[in-house]
Amino acid sequence: MEQALPxxxxxxxxxSLLLYVILDGYDLGVGLLLPFANxxxxxxxxxxxxxxxxxxxxWIVMGIxxxxxxxxxxxxxxxxxxxxPVTLMLLGLILRGVAFDFRVxxxxxxxxxxxxxxxxxxxxxxxxxGWMLGAYITGLTDSLISTLFSIMxxxxxxxxxxxxxxxWLLIKTEGELFAKSARWLKRSIMPMSLxxxxxxxxxxxxxxLIASRWFQLxxxxxxxxxxLTCLIVxxxxxxxxxxxxxxxxxxxxxxxxxxxxxxxxxxxxxxAYSIFPDIIIGRxxxxxAASDTSSLMFVFYGVAITLPCILLYTFFIYRIFAGKxxxxxxx
Amino acid sequence: MEFDPLLLARIQFALxxxxxxxxxxxxxxxxxxxxxxxxxxxxxxxxxxxxxxSFWVKIFALTFALGVVTxxxxxFQFGTNWPGFMEKxxxxxxxxxxxxxxxxxxxxxxxxxxxxxxxSRVSNRMHLIATAIVALGTTLSAFWILSLNSWMQTPxxxxxxxxxxxxxxxxxxxxxxxxxxxxxxxxxxxxxxASFLIGGICAVRMIKKLDxxxxxxxxxxxxxxxxxxxxxxxxxxxxxxxNTLKHQPAKVAALEGIWETEKGAALTLFGMPNxxxxxxxxxxxxxxxxxxxxxxxxNGEIKGLNEFEGAHPPVAPVFWAFRIMxxxxxxxxxxxxxxxxxxxxxxxxxxxxxxxxxxxxFSGWIAVLAGWYVTEIGRQPWIVYGIIQTREVVADHxxxxxxxxxxxxxxxxxxxxVSYVGAIRYLSSKPAKSLLQLHEYSTAxxxxxxxx
Numbered sequence: 014m015e016q017a018l019p020x021x022x023x024x025x026x027x028x029s030l031l032l033y034v035i036l037d038g039y040d041l042g043v044g045l046l047l048p049f050a051n052x053x054x055x056x057x058x059x060x061x062x063x064x065x066x067x068x069x070x071x072w073i074v075m076g077i078x079x080x081x082x083x084x085x086x087x088x089x090x091x092x093x094x095x096x097x098p099v100t101l102m103l104l105g106l107i108l109r110g111v112a113f114d115f116r117v118x119x120x121x122x123x124x125x126x127x128x129x130x131x132x133x134x135x136x137x138x139x140x141x142x143g144w145m146l147g148a149y150i151t152g153l154t155d156s157l158i159s160t161l162f163s164i165m166x167x168x169x170x171x172x173x174x175x176x177x178x179x180x181w182l183l184i185k186t187e188g189e190l191f192a193k194s195a196r197w198l199k200r201s202i203m204p205m206s207l208x209x210x211x212x213x214x215x216x217x218x219x220x221x222l223i224a225s226r227w228f229q230l231x232x233x234x235x236x237x238x239x240x241l242t243c244l245i246v247x248x249x250x251x252x253x254x255x256x257x258x259x260x261x262x263x264x265x266x267x268x269x270x271x272x273x274x275x276x277x278x279x280x281x282x283x284x285a286y287s288i289f290p291d292i293i294i295g296r297x298x299x300x301x302a303a304s305d306t307s308s309l310m311f312v313f314y315g316v317a318i319t320l321p322c323i324l325l326y327t328f329f330i331y332r333i334f335a336g337k338x339x340x341x342x343x344x
Numbered sequence: 345m346e347f348d349p350l351l352l353a354r355i356q357f358a359l360x361x362x363x364x365x366x367x368x369x370x371x372x373x374x375x376x377x378x379x380x381x382x383x384x385x386x387x388x389x390x391x392x393x394x395x396x397x398s399f400w401v402k403i404f405a406l407t408f409a410l411g412v413v414t415x416x417x418x419x420f421q422f423g424t425n426w427p428g429f430m431e432k433x434x435x436x437x438x439x440x441x442x443x444x445x446x447x448x449x450x451x452x453x454x455x456x457x458x459x460x461x462x463x464s465r466v467s468n469r470m471h472l473i474a475t476a477i478v479a480l481g482t483t484l485s486a487f488w489i490l491s492l493n494s495w496m497q498t499p500x501x502x503x504x505x506x507x508x509x510x511x512x513x514x515x516x517x518x519x520x521x522x523x524x525x526x527x528x529x530x531x532x533x534x535x536x537x538a539s540f541l542i543g544g545i546c547a548v549r550m551i552k553k554l555d556x557x558x559x560x561x562x563x564x565x566x567x568x569x570x571x572x573x574x575x576x577x578x579x580x581x582x583x584x585x586x587n588t589l590k591h592q593p594a595k596v597a598a599l600e601g602i603w604e605t606e607k608g609a610a611l612t613l614f615g616m617p618n619x620x621x622x623x624x625x626x627x628x629x630x631x632x633x634x635x636x637x638x639x640x641x642x643n644g645e646i647k648g649l650n651e652f653e654g655a656h657p658p659v660a661p662v663f664w665a666f667r668i669m670x671x672x673x674x675x676x677x678x679x680x681x682x683x684x685x686x687x688x689x690x691x692x693x694x695x696x697x698x699x700x701x702x703x704x705x706f707s708g709w710i711a712v713l714a715g716w717y718v719t720e721i722g723r724q725p726w727i728v729y730g731i732i733q734t735r736e737v738v739a740d741h742x743x744x745x746x747x748x749x750x751x752x753x754x755x756x757x758x759x760x761x762v763s764y765v766g767a768i769r770y771l772s773s774k775p776a777k778s779l780l781q782l783h784e785y786s787t788a789x790x791x792x793x794x795x796x
Contacts, residue, residue: 064457067412071453074419075445081423082442085434089427093739096424100749103417104756110413111760114406118767305510308435312442319446323454330454333465341461343401 018313019303022083023292025316026076031281033072035177035274040066042178044109044135045171046197047128054190055128061185061338063113068327070106082312084302087292094153098144098163105137136171143170150284151219152294158219165215169208175201176250176273184266185338192258198269199254206247209276213240216287222295223287236286239279246272246279352746353425353738356753358720362713363757364418367411369712372486372531373538374404375479380565382472392558399558400542402771405460410764412453417753419445425746426727428737433509433728436502436517437492444488452481483531490530494523496728497719498591504731521591525584526719532577533715535569536676537708542566543683544705545772547698554773563701564687570680578673582637589638589646592729594656595722597649599666600634601627601659604648609634614667617659622650624663657724661717669714672707679704 040062047055080088092099108130116127147163179201182194217224227236250272253261261269290298303309378400385393422430422437429437458466458474466474501516502509511517546563549555589596596602601617601624602609611634615627635644649656679700686697727734 064461067409067453067456068450070412070416071445071449074416074449077419077423078438078442078445081430081434082438085430085438086427088423088434089430089739092420092423093425093427093741096739096741096745096749099420099424100752103420104752106416107413107756107760110409111406111763114409115763115767118402118406118771119763120766120770304438305435307511308439311511311514312439315439315443315446319450323446323450326454327450330457333458333462343398343405343460343463 014310015306016300018306018309019083019299021313022079022303022309023289023299025320026079026083027281027285029072029076029079031277033069033076034173034281035277036065036069036072038174038273038277039177039181039270040069041109041135041139041171042174042176043181044131044178045139045175046178046182047132047135049197050190050193054193056340057186057190057338058182059113059116059131060341061182063341064330064334066110066113068330070110083304083309084292084299085304087297087302090293090297091149091153095145095148098141098148102138102141102145105134105139105141108134109138110134139171139174140167143167146170150216150223150287150294152222152296162215162219165208165211169205169212172201172205172208173273173277176205177270177277180266180270180273183261183269187262187337191262195254195258195261198250202247202250202254205273205276209243209247209280213283220287220294226287236283239283243276243279246275347743347747349741349743349746350735350738352743352750353741354734356746356750357421357425359750359753359757360414360417360421362716363753363761364411364414365712365716366709367407367414368482368485369534369537369708370407370541371404371411372479372482372534373536373708374400374407374541375475375482376535377538377542377565377569378404379472379475379479382475386468386472392556392561395556395558396562399771400562401460403768405456406764406767408456410760425739425741426737427739429727429732432507432732432737433496435511436495436499436509439511439514440488440492440495440518444485448481448485448488452478452485455481486530486534487527490527491518491520491523494526495520497526497723498522498587499728499731509728509731522584522587525580525587529577529580529584529715532573532580533708533712536573536577537712539566539570539573539680540676540701540704540707543570543701544703545768547693547701548705548772550693551695551698551702552773563693567680567683567687567701570676571684574673574677574680578677581673585638586640592722593647594649594652595662595719596638597647597652598657598659598662598722599718600638600646601663602634602646602648603650605645605651606648607635607645608632608643609638609646611637615663617663619659655725657722662722665714665717665721669711669718672711672714676704676707676711 043058043062047058050058077088077092080091112127112131112134116124116131119127143166144163147166148159150166151159151162176198179194179197183191183198186194217227227233250269253264253269288294290300292299292302378397381393381397381400384390385397419441455474455477459471459478462474463471495517498521499509500520501511501513503512504510543563543566546555546559546566549559550563585596598617600609601612601615603622603624608631610629610631612624613628613630615624615629617624632642635646636642638644638646649659683693683697683701686693723729725733725735727737
């Protein structure tokens with residue numbers, strides 16, 4: 014059991030962060046699309062994410078929390094090295110989170126300002142998360158290469174979020190806004206794909222360790238499904254989003270949303286494969302960083318009981334708020 | 345100009361946690377009031393209770409959001425600025441924080457969606473349950489974080505090996521000696537903060553003649569709650585003090601400004617603690633009262649600060665924060681009881697009473713901050729009392745780096761505070777009839793009800 018616990022916890026952490034990217038990804042993506050909508054559309058877009066954003070954001074607290082619980086030394090090293098992008102991300106998330114309420118509770122004259130801050134907060138959060146991811150993949154080193162790589166991902170991650178966000182809007186909206194969302198999706202696939210491609214070729218270039226894991230036969234053949242799946246999904250998304258709006262409206266929008274979800278999943282698997290068993294690439298393994306077994310066991314029981322409950326009532330909440338977004342009313 | 349990075353880091357943590365605590369303090373208390381309003385409406389059918397709920401749920405939602413985002417900031421602060429704490433005490437802190445996320449955060453965040461936006465989508469019963477779960481979630485959150493914070497004050501159930509703390513008994517860790525007192529002291533503080541917030545805003549509405557029957561009901565509910573809770577809080581505070589004397593005598597010495605160990609110590613009402621001369625200048629004292637309050641024995645012994653030289657907190661901040669907290673507490677008692685007296689005797693509250701209530705609107709914030717400063721500054725120089733010192737666990741950032749983030753947080757918080765108070769004032773100025781029609785996005789309704 015002692016050997017298994019760090020594995021279990023790194024899996025829980027990975028799952029939490031993956032869920033975070035998908036869930037907060039779509040609501041940050043919606044925030045990024047706000048400037049392209051008129052005032053009434055902005056209201057509907059925010060109504061489509063209103064009941065969900067708080068719980069979505071909690072997955073990052075869970076992910077970082079598991080890092081803290083299970084790998085406290087690594088937690089300290091990682092957050093200390095990522096001090097500036099983490100602070101930026103927090104400021105962005107703060108702005109975005111409070112903008113939900115302030116835009117309607119601060120008086121009509123302030124609404125435009127808060128809509129802009131909603132967008133700004135979403136942008137800052139998304140870009141700094143990209144920066145954090147880039148720095149983490151390059152092993153938290155301080156080189157020019159890793160800085161450039163981080164800057165690149167700082168632009169790519171928002172692109173992914175926009176794809177998630179516009180796909181979410183296809184589920185939640187209709188009429189003119191639905192048509193707009195379809196156009197947003199169409200236009201954002203290329204930037205996202207380009208970003209994904211750049212990240213894929215850059216990662217083995219910046220890290221010899223990762224290169225050696227991917228480009229050796231026979232592993233390379235076994236790993237082919239990952240990029241292949243991404244290619245297939247991207248092509249499908251491209252094909253679907255180029256259809257006429259009326260045709261798109263006939264499809265099940267959840268299937269379209271599944272597209273970027275699968276891409277996130279593939280990226281996560283790829284990243285996990287690249288890093289395992291390290292928690293800080295080239296420096297610390299999960300077994301070296303793991304906390305004491307007794308503490309892990311204590312939390313394990315809690316996770317085993319509460320995580321399924323969390324997933325259950327999350328599903329329950331999405332059921333209650335299923336269907337097209339309606340105005341956010343307290344009555 | 346070179347600032348000490350440790351001091352900057354401590355100021356930043358103090359800033360982050362002070363700003364954060366303002367909002368859950370209101371949310372935890374307000375959540376229970378909202379539940380009360382909904383239950384009263386369900387049982388009586390009196391629309392006033394629904395109006396009250398409609399009004400206060402908006403302030404609740406706004407406050408909750410601020411609590412969440414500043415709370416996320418807190419969850420990162422340990423790692424970004426105090427990694428040593430995680431290294432040495434991570435085996436304790438990790439699981440307790442983890443349980444807070446697992447049992448409280450997800451619960452309140454998820455059911456908040458139903459409580460705020462699902463009223464028309466679920467049955468009344470389901471909505472009541474959702475509201476209760478949100479209130480429960482916030483309380484669970486307080487449970488876990490206060491358990492951890494109390495463990496840092498009175499650590500038990502662990503062993504120390506090579507400078508790292510390992511868990512031995514989770515029951516002893518969670519239910520450490522000071523936990524129960526601090527948890528209930530905080531919980532009631534939350535309820536009191538919400539009471540005076542509700543009382544104050546209702547009073548303002550009555551002064552501006554924006555009121556209907558519901559405003560009077562709201563005020564009455566809040567002030568009666570306060571009148572009952574303040575005496576209970578004082579009793580818990582007293583028990584908390586006895587507990588602190590037993591486990592953290594240096595903290596008690598500091599908050600009382602007692603330098604030399606004595607039996608039958610006087611109560612120093614006011615004075616200026618002087619760390620150079622190790623005396624309290626210009627002290628106004630009441631004989632024997634110090635020992636009576638702190639030990640319940642006129643001749644009880646209080647250890648003085650000189651017994652802990654080198655390992656006691658800065659005296660003046662703790663001394664004054666304590667007096668501010670007690671003064672506000674006494675004021676709360678006075679105002680609550682006075683208002684209740686007037687409520688019973690007169691048909692409507694006199695103007696001076698309403699003014700008094702309006703000035704007390706944010707009194708809870710002052711008391712809560714003062715109290716937390718007593719207990720946290722009072723714990724210094726320890727981060728885990730008697731075991732690990734704060735300066736041992738700080739991160740290695742340059743003072744320039746910490747100064748940058750400190751200024752950024754400062755600016756953000758100043759902006760948010762102005763916006764928050766502004767929003768509360770804006771919401772409080774809406775005429776009663778508009779309350780039920782103020783929807784999230786109905787811009788048409790907003791322009792109709794906008795005061796000219």
